[in-house]
Amino acid sequence: MRPIDYVVKLIIITVFISGPIIKAQEKNKDSLTTTWELLKYDGVSAFGGLKKTYSQPIRWQKDDFLTAGAIVTGTAVLYIFDDEANEWFRNQEDDVPMFIQDFGWYYGSPQNNYAVNGAVYLYGLFTRNEKVRRTGVLMISAATTAGIIQSILKTAVGRARPKEGAGKGDFKPFSSEPNYHSFPSGHTILSFTTAYALSKQFENPFVKAGILGVGLIPPASRLWEGAHWFTDVGLSLALSVLVVDSIDNYLKRERDYGKNEIEGISWNFQVGLGRIGITGRF
Template structure:
């Protein structure tokens, strides 16, 4: 890896650390009233609660919710299937040194390890500094990253879509595959990138941060197609999964933080979070 690529990666990490340390408002002193053991025990319980909320949500969908999910997912996938090949050919025909360096940032941002490095760093920094906002943000990244990739991992194995470099076409779904070369749908890198960006966007809640975060996720989309690892349609669904889970987790964490600031948390027996919600008026 050349020095320019290393610089891009360092700047990416520094960007998030600066966001976390300087743009979150007044730190809460509540953490100082509990031991580290109490904090860890509470966060493990909350992590498990949030996991149940995310994964039990579909069990509470009604017919309309399921129709919305299938309609949106099916329409989005079908709409881009016909441009998968042209987009792939364009990317492969327009390689350059600049693009090589640019997409390396997207590749790094979408890696499995990046989300855990970033989330863990923020979480530990929040505990050490007794800063509730930073700790909550670290947990939001870890939760969004983990939950969204579990969903994507299951879909990969079930659908068994062939990756572009196998030259089997974009309609080759083999179903229940174990080989990574047939785990194209959805894109795991894209899922991770959008999950992290969405969770951080909810936490930072600044227009400039949201713009920068989603632009960074967009570079991950470019990387997956540019490196011939995924079809465009793989990245669209990966982005949808990451965004839905990241925003849902960010919302739960924000509400948890607000309740604690008001004097404590209620029972963990709360209703599942809404992953799909549309309001239409005529």
């Protein structure tokens, strides 16, 4: 299947699963506001989220330092098992259906990821729906913020990819060789940032789990291919969560997108004579 086919399908899927958000929210109350004014407001919001995240460390409190310490400690623990984890994941590659492997690659690629994020945002912009617009702003701002961080770290750290044949401790800082850009994982950061940002808009745990599960396919595919070590993926997941939460809190506190509460999806289990089923109400 051609890459463009995946992009189109990803956009359709994303807009479809965004439907519950769209139906649950009111449209922008100020009908006199032009689309251009909304676009400018959202641009400021996205950039403000980026600035807030980058400046956050200077305002860290005790709990923030404890969180950072836990992430560093967790990464160090994963490092111990990098070789064993790499061997295990590489042995699974032949058993993974090709369409899942392809999905992992295309969904985590920057151009496809931004196509999905852009589709959500533009839908909210042109339907003048505050909550969908906010979701799109969160997804785009978080992907950009985390993407810049991972691009800088990849070059600065210069860690060898597993498939290079070098060990987990082989580093060439500031190397221009792609095979020494393993840490962290760009595919993981982009895919999981988008999935986590979208999942926060739902209260139903099954919906959340489904969205997050899709977001974990690209990280797994990179491990199957030997493109990243387990620590690369683990740190990338943690980074994605921190960035999304930081920008989400900024949008709640400092930007006006109406009520922050989003109506969840209710599920009813129905049993009757000769029938059994589950009905979802959006």
